[in-house]
Each structure stands twice: as structure tokens, then as C-alpha cells.
Amino acid sequence: MASTKTYAARAEGYANPAARSLLELMDRKKTNLCVSVDVTRKSSLLRIIDAVGPSVCLVKTHIDIIEDFDEDLVSQLQHLSSKHDFLIFEDRKFADIGNTVALQYSRGVHRIASWSHITNAHPVPGPGIITGLASIGQPLGRGLLLLAEMSSAGTLAAGAYTSAAIDMARAHRDFVIGFIAMKRFDGQEDFLILTPGVGLDVKGDGMGQQYRTPREVILDRGCDVIIVGRGIYGKGEGSDDDVIKAQAERYREEGWKAYLERTGQ
């Protein structure tokens, strides 16, 4: 059972380098926290990442909302990734045919595949989306998450759609390392479950987002990584550094405590 095994023990079962590195560093750094930094200025993005760096296993970006994106941002992001020992997850949510997503992943101004260890895709186009992304990402040792479920109210990613997403992942285990999902699914294979919609202080955002606590997500639902955005960085371009650091530690502690309880440590 993946839910009761430690991250370290599970790392050995993954051939994919991104999945393996992520599980090993979660164990080493004692964190299952991914911070989602949804700000629009390069300086805010880097400041917040430097503040949360010590507390996270993964930093999640939406690179297309940055208004002053440049090559230097990528270098600084990579520098922070080494300085604080975390991986980078570009939340691109690819959703097109294989040929198009391969271009979107490798080209354009962002060249996502060159710096993002992990990215995600909607399974809606069918398995060709995995083939397209794998043609770029696999030689680079990258990993892909499929959106099997979503955190938003009224999501269509449920039932038969979710089951089909799981089947697509099973057929491409070398590149698909897991899911964006709200719970762990039954099955023989070990997949990583990364879960957004996590908040300790509020239940929603008035735009469909729905929040659960780290304990509900990690302990009750058996997920692996909590993805937290506004609950940590606050509003707009982000709170003060000391507030952000304290919030990141608060979520890291809650997430880790729930994991220790789940694995009986």
C-alpha cells in the first residue's frame, strides 16, 4: 500500500528521475509541501520562492502570468532550486494534440521543458498528449502529472473521466509519475498524488476553489503532496517575507505531521 509506505521506500520503485528525486528530497527535507506562487512580477516570484525555499519540496509556477519574464528569471529560479533543494513544477495544464503540446513544451519564449522538472496535462485529448510531451520531456528526465480530478466546484473531471485518466497513466508509467487529484486511487501501481485546494483558514475563494486541511488531504485521503498558494503567500504580489516564512512552516509542519501519522512513524 503506497499510502502506508514511506516516501524513501517508494522512491526506489520509480524509474523516472523526477519522481525519484522528489520522493528522496521529501524524505531528506521532511516536507510534503509544494508552494504555488501565483504572482505576476519576476521580483515578487523570486522573493517569495527564496522565503519559502527552506520549507518546500516543490515550487509551482504559472510562468505565463509573469509580466516581465526573461531568461534571467529562469537562471535565478534554477539557482534557488539548488540553493534550497527543491524541484520546479510548471503548472502548464497542457490540453492539445501531441504535436502542438510538444511545441508548447519545448519552444516559445518559455521553453518549459528546459527548466521545469515536472509539468501537468489534461487527459482530455487522449493518449497522444502523453506521447507528444514524452517525446520532449522523457529524454530530459522530466515527469508528467495528469489532471484526474480538480479542486474546483462543479468540475467535470470525475467518474468515468477520472478512471480513463488512470488507465492512460498506467499505459505510460515511465513518464506519467502521478496525478493532480483529490484522493489516492486504489490500484497496484504506485502513483504520486499532488493535491491543490489546501487551506487552513478559509473554505473557498468565491471563484469556485474549495479548500481542505493538510490533515484531511494527507491522512484521510492518502495524498502525497499538498499544494498551497494564497494560504501561504497571501494576496496580490504577496505578504511580507516573515509572514510568508511563518505560513510556509505552518503548512509544512501540518503536512508532515499527517504523513508521520499515516505511515505510523
Ligand code: 6AU
Ligand atoms: O491555493 P490557491 O487556491 O491559491 O492556488 C491553488 C493552485 C493554483 C491552481 O492553478 C492550482 O493550484 N490548481 C490545480 C493544479 C495544480 O493543477 C488543479 C486544481 O484542480 N486546482 C487548483 O487550484 O495555481
